Amino acid sequence: MAQTKVTSPGIADDAVTVAKIPNTSITNAKLANSAITINSSPVSLGGSVTVGETKPTITSISPTVITNAQTAVTLTGTNYVSVPQVQAINSTGAIVNADSITYTSATTIVATFTLTTDGTYYLRVENNDGNAVRSSTALLTVSDNPVWVTAAGTLGTFAGASAIATQTLTCTDATSFAITSGAVATPLTFTTGVGSCTITGTQTQHTSAATDNFTVTATDAEGQTAARAFSMSWSFTIGQGGQFN
Numbered sequence: 644m645a646q647t648k649v650t651s652p653g654i655a656d657d658a659v660t661v662a663k664i665p666n667t668s669i670t671n672a673k674l675a676n677s678a679i680t681i682n683s684s685p686v687s688l689g690g691s692v693t694v695g696e697t698k699p700t701i702t703s704i705s706p707t708v709i710t711n712a713q714t715a716v717t718l719t720g721t722n723y724v725s726v727p728q729v730q731a732i733n734s735t736g737a738i739v740n741a742d743s744i745t746y747t748s749a750t751t752i753v754a755t756f757t758l759t760t761d762g763t764y765y766l767r768v769e770n771n772d773g774n775a776v777r778s779s780t781a782l783l784t785v786s787d788n789p790v791w792v793t794a795a796g797t798l799g800t801f802a803g804a805s806a807i808a809t810q811t812l813t814c815t816d817a818t819s820f821a822i823t824s825g826a827v828a829t830p831l832t833f834t835t836g837v838g839s840c841t842i843t844g845t846q847t848q849h850t851s852a853a854t855d856n857f858t859v860t861a862t863d864a865e866g867q868t869a870a871r872a873f874s875m876s877w878s879f880t881i882g883q884g885g886q887f888n
Contacts, residue, residue, distance in 0.1 A: 697722050698774045701766060701782070708784045708865045713742060713757040716766075716783065721750055724770040729754035731764040734781055739764075758785045786865040789817040795871045798842075803849055803877035807831070810842040814869060817861035823870060825857030828877070842875075849877045 700720040709716065718729070725746040731739045741754035758764065763781035792813040801807045812820070820840035827833055828846035840859065853876070860870040 696772075696774050699723050699727065699768045699770055699776045701768060701776055701778045704766065704782050707782060708786060708867060709756070709758070710788055710867070711757070711759050711761070711785065713755060715753050715755045718752050718754060718766065718768065719750060720768070720776075722770070722774075723749050723752050723768065724772065727752060727771070728769045730767045730769075731756055731758060731783060732767060732777070733760060734763050734765075761785050761787065784865050786863065786867060787816065788867045789861045789863045789869045790815045791861065791869055791871045793871070793873075795873065797874045797876065800876040800878050801846075803846065803852075803879045806845040807843070810875075811839050812841070812859055812871075812873070813839040814861035814871075816863045817869075818864050819862050821860055821862075822857050823860040826855065827857055827875065828853075828855050846877065851879055853877050 699722040701718055702721075703719045705717045705719075706714075723746065726744055727746070729741040729744050729752065731741070733739070737760070739756065739758055741756055743755045745753040745755075747753065752768070754766075762785055764783040764785065765778045765781050766783060767775060767777040769775035792815060793811075798810050814820070815838070817839075818837050820835040822833055827842055828848040830848075831842055831844040831846050834841045834843070854874055855877075856872065856874045858870050858872045860868050862868050
C-alpha cells in the first residue's frame with residue numbers, strides 16, 4: 644500500500660490520541676520534519692527540553708562589605724529582567740528594600756542600600772514575572788569603619804637622646820595597625836595590637852631638632868580601614884646633639 648503524507652491541515656489538533664496511535668508506531672522515517680516545538684523551544688526527535696520557569700541567579704556582589712551609609716552594590720548573575728526588585732535580608736529575618744535599582748544587563752544590576760543595622764545580609768532578586776532567587780549565603784556584611792580615639796596631629800616633643808614614654812594610639816574596633824606613609828624615627832618600635840598600637844624606644848636617627856610625620860592605618864575584622872596622621876618632634880639641649888664643640 645502506498646503511504647500518504649499527512650500535513651497539518653489534514654489532522655485536527657485533538658484528532659490524534661494515544662489510543663489511536665500506539666506509542667511505538669511513529670518513527671523518524673515516518674515524519675518529514677526533524678523537530679517539534681514545545682513552549683517555543685525546538686526539540687529534535689530523540690532529544691529533550693526542559694520546560695519550566697527561568698529564574699534569576701546571583702553569582703557574586705561588589706563590594707561585599709559596606710558601612711551604614713547609603714552604598715551602591717553591584718550584583719552579577721544571570722536572567723535579570725528590567726527592572727527587578729532587590730532586597731537585603733538580615734540574618735535576623737528583617738527585610739530592607741533597595742533605595743534604588745539600576746538595570747545594566749541580563750547579568751548585572753546595581754542596587755543602592757541604606758542599611759542602618761550592622762550584620763550579615765542575604766540578597767534577593769525578583770523579576771517582574773515573579774521568578775526570584777535568594778542567595779544561599781549571607782553575601783553582604785554591614786559594619787562601621789573603625790573609629791579613632793587618639794586625636795590627629797602631634798604626639799608631643801620629646802628629648803632626642805632619651806627613651807620616650809610609651810605612646811599608645813587607640814582606635815575602636817580595630818584589629819590591626821600599620822604605618823602606611825612616613826615613618827617613626829629609627830630605631831623606635833611600632834607595635835600593632837587589638838584596639839590600640841604603641842610606639843616605644845629611644846631614637847638615634849636625629850642629632851638635632853627634627854619632626855617625623857607618619858600615617859597610621861587601622862583595620863577592623865571586616866577589612867575596613869581608617870587612617871590618621873601623626874607627628875613626633877625631637878629637641879636637644881646644648882651638648883646632647885653633638886653639633887657643638
